[in-house]
Amino acid sequence: MSALEERNRRVLVIDDNVEIHRYLREILEGGAEDAEFDAMDAALFGTGAGPIAMRFDVTSVYRGEDGIEAARRAREEGAPFSLAFVDVRMPAGIDGVETLERIWGEDPEMQAVICTAHAEVSWNRILARLGAPQRFLVLKKPFDAVEVRQMACALTEKWLQEANLRQGEARTRAMLIAVPDAMLRVSTEGRCEDLRAVGAPQLELDDMLPGQAAVAAREAVASVLAGGPTEVFEVEREDLGRLYEARVARAGEGDALLLLRDVTDRRRAELAAAQRQLHEETIAAQAEMMLALSTPLLPIHEDVVVMPLVGALDSRRVEKVREVLIQGVADRGVSIAILDMTGVPSLDAELVDEIVATARAIRLLGAESVLTGLGSGVARTLVEQGADLGGIRIHRDLGAGVAYALRARGGRAARS
Incomplete structure (x- = not known):
């Protein structure tokens, strides 16, 4: 379908004169002569050589009241007229100006050509009754065919452009509302x-x-x-x-x-998220502090340290034990590091391996590892796991371990 065929070319003619209807139909619908010229153009220049004359779908009524009803029915059916040619003076019924006023009450978008053969019907009088001069033109009788067709083309195109504009405004309004x-x-x-x-x-x-x-x-x-x-x-x-x-x-x-x-809800969500993050960071900092307090490294001599452990151990705490012990041994130049297990009731197999690995890491730093206070549960796990304790000194309790360390250092702690 061509762009011209897609346009609304439905025209309503309201006039009491049968000859006027015949003449306007001949101009707007196109007769046999137009068809012959179109065929000659196609034969000589091809089907796409030039524009095809615009033809209109014309509906004729002879009284103003019938024109109003035709406009109302067409709009209700979703096929409105884009243009009406309306005679000013129609002896039977209402005149053309009142007809157009009432048509615009049914279909305010319709364009109009007001036709008159009476010089006394002035533009000012028409304008005073109708207003909205952008919606109509005045055509004097007798008609000129070119003038009629030019008005029909211009006003139906204007109707289309305004319809497109209204649709665009409706879409924009719908988006704004959404x-x-x-x-x-x-x-x-x-x-x-x-x-x-x-x-x-x-x-x-x-x-x-x-x-x-x-x-x-x-x-x-x-x-x-x-x-x-x-x-x-x-x-x-x-x-x-x-x-x-x-x-x-x-x-x-x-x-x-x-x-x-x-942005109220967004700001509230951002504030709640910030508060959650702060809460989580506070909990993490407290946990880290508690973890540090649960793995104290106590010096009992210039090169002897003790780490007493109390309570159940998990992998995170054992990792912290290793980190603190190794760092302390390296920083302090420790010769003997005592890991006291008196307060640890039991160890699972995986943690036993971690504790032994920690003791061996201390030895790699040049310090001696001493384990003290191994309870029955911990000792049983060590045996069941076949833990290799070679090179790691074991004492029954912390007192024995400290005594060994002081003797090993030549009693310097006692003298100081």
Whole structure:
């Protein structure tokens, strides 16, 4: 289907004269002569050589009342007329001006050509009754065929463009309504128009925003209209308990676009997330502190340290034991490191291997490893696992281990 065929070319002719109907149909629908010329053009130049004359679908009625009914029915059926040729004077019934007034009550988008053979019917009189001069033209009888066809082409095309514009505006309005933001057009004087509400009255900025926010909005509008960048600020509505982000951007020479987005829920979520993160970080720091307190490294001599362990051990705590012991031995130049297990009731097989590996790591640093206070449960696990304790000194309790360390260091601790 061509672009011309897609256009609404339905024309309503309202006139009491049968000859006028015949003449307009011949001009608008095209007769045999037009068809012959179209065929000759196609034969000589090809089917796509030039434009095909626009032809119209003409409906004829002879009284104003019938024209009103035809316009109403066509619109209800979804096939409205784009154009009406209306005679001013029709002896039977209402005149053409009243007919057109009432047609526009049924179909305000229809374009019109007012036809008259009476010089006394002036433009001013017609305009006074109809208004809206952009929707009609006046055609004097007798008609010129070119003038008739030119008016029909121009006004049906105008109807199409306005229909496309209305559809575009409807789509834009639907998108604006779907967006959960307030969108205002603001003039330099601070007058606001709600772009989401058709026909809404204009308000002042002071009516839309609380005191300081209205002042900030006025300053932002002045700034962007002076060529400045988009302005962003926050608006708090304490009466509603809501927080809004306001964006002001230039929309034209004398107005700006103000977008108000409710960010209350987002800010609350951000605050809750920040509070959760802080809580988690606090818990982690406390856990780290407790872990450090649960693995103390106590010096009993300048090169002898003791780490007493109390309570159940897990992999994280054993890892901390290894880290503190190795770091302490390396930093202090320790010769003997005592790991006291008196307060540990039991160990699983995996942790036994970790403890033994820690003791061997101490030896690799040049220090002697001493294990003390091994309870029956821990000792049983060591035996069942076949743990290799070679090179690791074992003592029954911490006292025995400390005594050994002091003797090994030549009694220097006792003398100091």
